[in-house]
Amino acid sequence: MSSLLDALNPEQLQAVTLPSQHALILAGAGSGKTRVLTTRIAWLIQTGNVSPSGVLAVTFTNKAAKEMLTRISAMLPISTRGMWIGTFHGLCNRMLRAHHRDAALPQAFQILDSQDQLAAVKRTLKALNIDEDRFQPRQVQWFINDHKEEGRRPKDVADANDEFGRRALQVYAAYDEQCQKEGVVDFPELLLRCYELLQRNEPLRAHYQARFRHILVDEFQDTNRLQYQWLKQLAGAGAALFAVGDDDQSIYRFRGANVGNMADFEREFHVPNVIRLEQNYRSHGNILDAANALISHNRKRLGKNLWTAAGEGEPLWVYEAQTDGYEASWIAEEVQSLLADGRAGRDIAILYRSNAQSRVIEHALFSQGIPYRVYGGLRFFERQEVKHALAYLRLLANPNDDAAFLRVVNFPARGIGARSVEALQDAARAADTSLWQAAARLSGKSAASVGAFVKLVTALREATQGLPLPEVVAHVIDASGLIGHYQAEREGADRVENLNELVNAAAAFVQDDAYVAQFVADAAESPAAPADPLSAFLSHAALESGENQAAEGADAIQMMTMHSAKGLEFHVVFISGLEEGLFPHEQSFVEEDGLEEERRLMYVAITRARTRLYLSYAQTRLLHGQTRYNLPSRFLDELPKGVLKWLTPQLGRALGERAWRAEEPPAHLNRAARSSPSRLPFRVGQNVVHPKFGQGVIVNAEGSGTDARVQINFGPQGMKWLQLEYAKLTAA
DNA sequence: CTCTAAGAGATTTTT
DNA sequence: TCTCTTAGAG
Numbered sequence: 056m057s058s059l060l061d062a063l064n065p066e067q068l069q070a071v072t073l074p075s076q077h078a079l080i081l082a083g084a085g086s087g088k089t090r091v092l093t094t095r096i097a098w099l100i101q102t103g104n105v106s107p108s109g110v111l112a113v114t115f116t117n118k119a120a121k122e123m124l125t126r127i128s129a130m131l132p133i134s135t136r137g138m139w140i141g142t143f144h145g146l147c148n149r150m151l152r153a154h155h156r157d158a159a160l161p162q163a164f165q166i167l168d169s170q171d172q173l174a175a176v177k178r179t180l181k182a183l184n185i186d187e188d189r190f191q192p193r194q195v196q197w198f199i200n201d202h203k204e205e206g207r208r209p210k211d212v213a214d215a216n217d218e219f220g221r222r223a224l225q226v227y228a229a230y231d232e233q234c235q236k237e238g239v240v241d242f243p244e245l246l247l248r249c250y251e252l253l254q255r256n257e258p259l260r261a262h263y264q265a266r267f268r269h270i271l272v273d274e275f276q277d278t279n280r281l282q283y284q285w286l287k288q289l290a291g292a293g294a295a296l297f298a299v300g301d302d303d304q305s306i307y308r309f310r311g312a313n314v315g316n317m318a319d320f321e322r323e324f325h326v327p328n329v330i331r332l333e334q335n336y337r338s339h340g341n342i343l344d345a346a347n348a349l350i351s352h353n354r355k356r357l358g359k360n361l362w363t364a365a366g367e368g369e370p371l372w373v374y375e376a377q378t379d380g381y382e383a384s385w386i387a388e389e390v391q392s393l394l395a396d397g398r399a400g401r402d403i404a405i406l407y408r409s410n411a412q413s414r415v416i417e418h419a420l421f422s423q424g425i426p427y428r429v430y431g432g433l434r435f436f437e438r439q440e441v442k443h444a445l446a447y448l449r450l451l452a453n454p455n456d457d458a459a460f461l462r463v464v465n466f467p468a469r470g471i472g473a474r475s476v477e478a479l480q481d482a483a484r485a486a487d488t489s490l491w492q493a494a495a496r497l498s499g500k501s502a503a504s505v506g507a508f509v510k511l512v513t514a515l516r517e518a519t520q521g522l523p524l525p526e527v528v529a530h531v532i533d534a535s536g537l538i539g540h541y542q543a544e545r546e547g548a549d550r551v552e553n554l555n556e557l558v559n560a561a562a563a564f565v566q567d568d569a570y571v572a573q574f575v576a577d578a579a580e581s582p583a584a585p586a587d588p589l590s591a592f593l594s595h596a597a598l599e600s601g602e603n604q605a606a607e608g609a610d611a612i613q614m615m616t617m618h619s620a621k622g623l624e625f626h627v628v629f630i631s632g633l634e635e636g637l638f639p640h641e642q643s644f645v646e647e648d649g650l651e652e653e654r655r656l657m658y659v660a661i662t663r664a665r666t667r668l669y670l671s672y673a674q675t676r677l678l679h680g681q682t683r684y685n686l687p688s689r690f691l692d693e694l695p696k697g698v699l700k701w702l703t704p705q706l707g708r709a710l711g712e713r714a715w716r717a718e719e720p721p722a723h724l725n726r727a728a729r730s731s732p733s734r735l736p737f738r739v740g741q742n743v744v745h746p747k748f749g750q751g752v753i754v755n756a757e758g759s760g761t762d763a764r765v766q767i768n769f770g771p772q773g774m775k776w777l778q779l780e781y782a783k784l785t786a787a
Numbered sequence: 788c789t790c791t792a793a794g795a796g797a798t799t800t801t802t
Numbered sequence: 803t804c805t806c807t808t809a810g811a812g
Contacts, residue, residue, distance in 0.1 A: 116801065144802045168802080242802050277801095310800060409798050411804090431800085468788070598802060618799050640798055656799080679797065680803030 059097055059130060070330045071095045075104055078328040079321055080299040083361045084662035085337030088299055092271055093123055095297060097130040099269055108137035109268040115277055117142055117599045143282050144242060145598055147249035154259060158252045161238040163452040163590040166597035171458045172196060172241045179230045182484065190222050198223040199230060203243035204279045204311045237455050237489055250285045264292035275300030279311035296324060302357045303350050306618060306656045317357065335361045337624050339368025341698040342668050346661045348695045353651045370700035374671040382673040383419035386629055390612060391423055393627060400426060402626040404613040406660050408638040412631065413614055420612060430615035435601030440541060440550040444557055445596055447535045451516050452589050455489035467540035470504045479505060524588045525562040532557065564592050617660040628664035633672040634685035657690045684752040684768055742787035743767065748775065750787055
């Protein structure tokens, strides 16, 4: 047992060996959070504090859950089968499957992903005759999810006094009713339904409360209201809740995360143990100094300061480029020399605030022949052809799934036009049935073609009865005509390949130990729970959308948004686009506490780096087809001067003289400047200071002499046109 | 049904 | 500027 604890520092050790009480672990970036969490579980089991089946550990991503499982298995000689380790959604799904009857769900209920949900919302809008232009489906979807995540059903939503609120509520009610009818649930519904199940079903609640003696939560700062309520409920009968999180790394408020849960937890549970993990094992001192200094500008913090036993290391390298294109080529060159020095591509990450920024950088890397990998984008199970195949499979499992029905009723094309579908929808609405049921008893003109579809699905179901899952999938993609359709298409080769890959995914799935384990566990939990590999696979497809990109093997530079970088670490990190308006994003200026969230994002970005960190920005950036002149990000000013090493002459802010101006930008890059009247003492792109508005950049100019006016971007102070004759401008 | 053209919109993301 | 969605023509 001692070997388990050997490598821990005093705080980690304390956290791991806490008595069976509530605990809040404030774990800074790189402080060994996952290690503490997993060692805690192993320690609890090994010391006999709890049996594996008494453990519930919950994460946000499948990746994190898998990682946890792997690490625990490595530490313990026992099987992890009895443990409930997974994502919030995964665990709720599991519980709902085991007790579907009590949750008023069909045995093979299907899960709608965000895409499916949006489509369903659109259908509801149409059914209610609501104008999509005035009431945007996305807004309505957001409205629905927001209420669900606060635990509110339509009846719990307060009457709105605005038109949108009233209509959206109407849609919410109709949408929920429709989902219930079809036997489908969206993501937030998984949580809410599970929460309500436990709330209403006293014996069931008591059962799980008695079972889970230790509940552990990862990334607690990212939990939303409902997730917190769910945890509270499960821990309600004396279980020990062990929450690990970092308020400084809370960057997901836009999707409902509520950092306040940390303070609420401490207060409501009278948490006797609050432990701070502040020793960082990842980064060199200068990097941590920068991170600490930056985050100290935030007011709302629980407080924490990272330190390291490693040396101070290199300074942070800062680069100012004239344009986004130059910034990108500089990055590419720097990367090139790192690679030449023997640094592996996978150790280097290029981070940016928004996906749109990746393009220029990709271009630069590409033209230098540097292999790179961009994260984010379509995942395997989100691909069109895969979704089509899944829709057929969903219909086999649950024919009342209208979303699946609509997706493939005429794909591949079989002559069922929009009007036939509409007629069918009307019939279904009138008879209050699913489309499938309406189709089955349809008569009239479109009966033939729709009938053929019904026959096809029925035939698929019969032909695959009793077959192993991979064979079911193989049969469906072929007999549905999907493969044939894409083979006939000019550029369909990749899609055919993906469809075949789906067969492999199914084969891998049924062999996966996690699946087998869950199946065994659920059968034990509720003998009534059916062994249905197809439904399980479909849940898996919805809950785990698969890898981001295929080319895994090759060594490549990692490119991603700062958000997706959370939880990762790299030897070398580039943070690009450090410009006011971009990062911090201009949207954050108007959001409540928006700047603090942006600053936390910067904090996350900085703390990804182990040994070397580059910071860069451009004076000029092409955005939405327009040249924008941005000020350097305020975050640069918030870093300690001593740890920064400028690779370019500083803007003259400190010097009072613009040494950098000595070097004229290439003419082709300076079109705006050339076109502005040359007599002006100022020019476009120049940094200036205004007594009232502070520092700004001239972005436009017109007129001459006493008429001369310039437009200046003062960052957060906004954009202003100023008459040169009166404005007391000085060069920055 | 498929193709083209015009229009809107353009943070951040997992499940 | 670019990309995605949707409306209308062929």
